[in-house]
Amino acid sequence: MTDFKAFYIDQSDGKTNAGIKTISIDTLPSSEVLIKVHYSSVNYKDGMVSSPGNPMVKEYPIIPGIDLAGIVVHSKDDRFNEGDAVIATSYEIGVSHHGGYSEYASIPGEWVIPLPDELTLEEAMIYGTAGFTAALSIHKLEKNGLAPGEEPVLVTGATGGVGSMAVAMLAKRGYKVEASTGSIEHKDYLFELGAATVVSREEVYDGKLRALSKQRWVAAVDPVGGEPLASLLSQLHYNGAAAVSGLTAGTDVPTQVYPFILRGINLLGVDSVYCPMETRKEVWNRLAGDLKISDSFDRIKEVISLEQVPETLTKILEGKTRGRTIVKLG
Numbered sequence: 038m039t040d041f042k043a044f045y046i047d048q049s050d051g052k053t054n055a056g057i058k059t060i061s062i063d064t065l066p067s068s069e070v071l072i073k074v075h076y077s078s079v080n081y082k083d084g085m086v087s088s089p090g091n092p093m094v095k096e097y098p099i100i101p102g103i104d105l106a107g108i109v110v111h112s113k114d115d116r117f118n119e120g121d122a123v124i125a126t127s128y129e130i131g132v133s134h135h136g137g138y139s140e141y142a143s144i145p146g147e148w149v150i151p152l153p154d155e156l157t158l159e160e161a162m163i164y165g166t167a168g169f170t171a172a173l174s175i176h177k178l179e180k181n182g183l184a185p186g187e188e189p190v191l192v193t194g195a196t197g198g199v200g201s202m203a204v205a206m207l208a209k210r211g212y213k214v215e216a217s218t219g220s221i222e223h224k225d226y227l228f229e230l231g232a233a234t235v236v237s238r239e240e241v242y243d244g245k246l247r248a249l250s251k252q253r254w255v256a257a258v259d260p261v262g263g264e265p266l267a268s269l270l271s272q273l274h275y276n277g278a279a280a281v282s283g284l285t286a287g288t289d290v291p292t293q294v295y296p297f298i299l300r301g302i303n304l305l306g307v308d309s310v311y312c313p314m315e316t317r318k319e320v321w322n323r324l325a326g327d328l329k330i331s332d333s334f335d336r337i338k339e340v341i342s343l344e345q346v347p348e349t350l351t352k353i354l355e356g357k358t359r360g361r362t363i364v365k366l367g
């Protein structure tokens with residue numbers, strides 16, 4: 038096999054060196070499934086992993102990219118054959134196991150899932166971990182009793198990857214969506230995705246935390262966390278629920294016990310990384326089925342090359358991306 042290109046991060050003498058590099062196949066781990074990567078994507082976590090010395094990276098070198106979709110070239114795992122279209126996201130991929138910013142990836146069989154028939158490789162990466170996380174959030178809220186109705190569901194960080202996906206998926210399912218954003222100049226984008234109303238971040242959290250406030254939303258998809266999460270918990274309807282996946286506004290959530298004991302609020306944790314395989318397949322099937330947002334793919338996606346990955350990783354950490362950026366390889 039010929040050499041190939043990857044975004045490669047190494048460290049020597051305490052200095053981090055990152056760039057597009059030509060590497061040989063021996064650089065990859067000898068896992069069960071060798072995949073020719075067609076698409077990857079850019080997530081907030083990829084930005085964090087690629088920051089020099091990020092504590093998530095235990096060992097260098099690392100090829101980041103927590104998402105990849107491609108075609109199996111060779112498999113030592115009976116479940117996969119040469120020519121199969123597959124997806125691999127999360128687990129250790131792109132953090133402690135070479136990931137998707139690479140023309141080839143070698144991935145353990147238990148981390149790989151077959152591409153659902155109703156999706157293309159490109160569509161799978163328009164979703165990527167962000168779309169999967171939005172869908173898993175909705176899946177958990179619905180298992181907790183949420184159903185489409187007249188009362189609004191809040192989506193925070195709405196112009197981001199998880200947020201954009203959640204807005205479009207909830208709207209497709211028939212929910213009335215209130216999108217909250219710090220980028221109000223993109224409100225038309227959010228209306229086009231299906232938001233019924235668009236509000237500023239400050240309308241969710243005005244800088245003052247209250248034990249309980251007026252009941253505004255039956256549920257929330259929250260990839261933002263921090264103080265805005267504490268604020269939205271105090272504004273959920275009786276028996277409401279928030280599905281929490283992210284930390285762009287911080288890790289400390291200074292809530293009080295009142296929303297839980299006086300309004301029966303449910304706080305649902307959402308983890309895409311070690312989500313059990315059974316649920317993972319169920320959610321991917323929903324992404325290919327009732328949650329498929331075909332009409333929104335073109336609005337949400339921006340396609341870049343491997344060479345554009347480093348600058349895009351910087352931008353996502355600065356909050357300067359919108360929707361989903363996918364990486365076309367080969």
Ligand SMILES: NC(=O)c1ccc[n+]([C@@H]2O[C@H](COP(=O)([O-])OP(=O)(O)OC[C@H]3O[C@@H](n4cnc5c(N)ncnc54)[C@H](OP(=O)(O)O)[C@@H]3O)[C@@H](O)[C@H]2O)c1
Pocket residue numbers: 079080081082166167170193194195196197198199200217218219220238260261265281282283284285286287307308309310353354356358360
């Ligand atoms: N739990 C999991 O398994 C899982 C999976 C995927 C992602 N995540 C996490 O979810 C979060 C979002 O990921 P992503 O890939 O969607 O990132 P993203 O595309 O960068 O979106 C994040 C959005 O959050 C909002 N935001 C940024 N800084 C903020 C701040 N200081 N205060 C309030 N809002 C802020 C912005 O939206 P607006 O400008 O519209 O407000 C931004 O677009 C990240 O924390 C990520 O690590 C977790």
